[in-house]
Amino acid sequence: MEYQAFIGRQPIMDVKQQIIGYELFFRHSADAQSAVIEDEVKAYSSVLMSTIGDMDMQWLLGDKLAFINVNEAMLTSEFLELMPPKHTVLEILRSVTPSDAVIARCNELRSLGFKIALDNPHLMSDSHPLLQCADYIKIDIQSINPADIAKVFNQLNVGSVKIIAEKVETDKQFEDCKAVGFRLFQGFHFARPETFTAKVINASFDSVLNILNIVSQDADNKDIEAGFKRDAALSFKLLRYINSVGFGLSCEIQSINHALTILGRKQLYRWLTLLMVTAGENSTPPALMKTSITRGRLTELLGESYFEKHDRDNLFIVGVFSLLDAILKMPMEQVLEKIQLPEAVTEALLTREGIYGPFLRLTEACEDADNQKILELAELLQYDAEKVNECHMAALAWVETLGI
Numbered sequence: 001m002e003y004q005a006f007i008g009r010q011p012i013m014d015v016k017q018q019i020i021g022y023e024l025f026f027r028h029s030a031d032a033q034s035a036v037i038e039d040e041v042k043a044y045s046s047v048l049m050s051t052i053g054d055m056d057m058q059w060l061l062g063d064k065l066a067f068i069n070v071n072e073a074m075l076t077s078e079f080l081e082l083m084p085p086k087h088t089v090l091e092i093l094r095s096v097t098p099s100d101a102v103i104a105r106c107n108e109l110r111s112l113g114f115k116i117a118l119d120n121p122h123l124m125s126d127s128h129p130l131l132q133c134a135d136y137i138k139i140d141i142q143s144i145n146p147a148d149i150a151k152v153f154n155q156l157n158v159g160s161v162k163i164i165a166e167k168v169e170t171d172k173q174f175e176d177c178k179a180v181g182f183r184l185f186q187g188f189h190f191a192r193p194e195t196f197t198a199k200v201i202n203a204s205f206d207s208v209l210n211i212l213n214i215v216s217q218d219a220d221n222k223d224i225e226a227g228f229k230r231d232a233a234l235s236f237k238l239l240r241y242i243n244s245v246g247f248g249l250s251c252e253i254q255s256i257n258h259a260l261t262i263l264g265r266k267q268l269y270r271w272l273t274l275l276m277v278t279a280g281e282n283s284t285p286p287a288l289m290k291t292s293i294t295r296g297r298l299t300e301l302l303g304e305s306y307f308e309k310h311d312r313d314n315l316f317i318v319g320v321f322s323l324l325d326a327i328l329k330m331p332m333e334q335v336l337e338k339i340q341l342p343e344a345v346t347e348a349l350l351t352r353e354g355i356y357g358p359f360l361r362l363t364e365a366c367e368d369a370d371n372q373k374i375l376e377l378a379e380l381l382q383y384d385a386e387k388v389n390e391c392h393m394a395a396l397a398w399v400e401t402l403g404i
Helices: 038-052 072-076 078-082 100-111 146-156 171-180 203-216 221-229 232-242 256-263 265-278 286-302 309-321 324-328 332-337 343-351 357-368 371-380 385-401
Strands: 006-014 019-027 065-070 088-092 115-119 136-140 162-166 184-186
Touching (some): 006 371, 019 286, 072 100, 100 115, 146 171, 203 221, 203 232, 221 256, 232 256, 256 265, 265 286, 286 309, 286 385, 309 343, 324 332, 357 371
Parallel strands (some): 019 065, 136 162, 162 184
């Protein structure tokens, strides 16, 4: 059987919910709980290297880090040294025995510029020797009685080590961990709101919604221009965007009408979609904003070989808008009442069905590292692991170029 390993990823963020890195998961089969077993280390390594081996070129990480799970076989493998050391944190699994050889190898890798993370050392029978090598320590807060979290944190918070609270799933857990002293966090809390409360959509959102609706009705440029003129900040953003270096224009665009002509309807629609997510940037956690935009790009890339340009634009919108309920803190049905979208887009957002549904579901499965679902959906769409992983990394790279 051909070797298949899919990438999953989860953001790691700071107190301000800015993403500082991603944990990348590699699973060799749907039911694999550990990253890899010994006799597959070679195949695992080749997937790792072919996917992110030249990360400096393919994935513009900036100062972002890639956290990668390693077992003993991976740790001793020379393949690791092909990774860009400055961007790579090697997360040592609890199954690794801290032998003299392992400690020596950790020190060697650190001297090359790699960082070492320990996975819940408080649950290891003998983690002490490894603690000397740790740059990061992860604490799974679900594995500890809440009353003991501070105690474990204080025991491990020694020297310059950075401690990450893992499996943060509710707002209360996030706040409690901050109070204990954690400054780095990982978990599903940032993309999944627990409760929805009535929320007034702010002026920016309102303006964007209004213009999106006008654009989707194929209105004249003068009507669209009028919509922009009602929101000075929005007009400024449009002109700043179109005068950015990305367009390579020889003259500065100074009127909204000229900007709309240069941009074209499809590009305008896509830009407004992005703006929906970033308009509430004062209240939207950056990690949530970035996740939604990554979803848009990944959903679009996954559908590239299936659809024409117009449908690919819709796929982008499906991905970005799939987190609008979390961003606006209101049920998706209510969000969609305020915006006129094509029926197939609405269907995908509400039920994950229809022509766009499978692509959004595959995107969400990649995000959650849900191995069973990834395999099922990839098979349904006749994709192999290489194709899915290529799209996944390309989406992350693209979002980094936006500078959001």
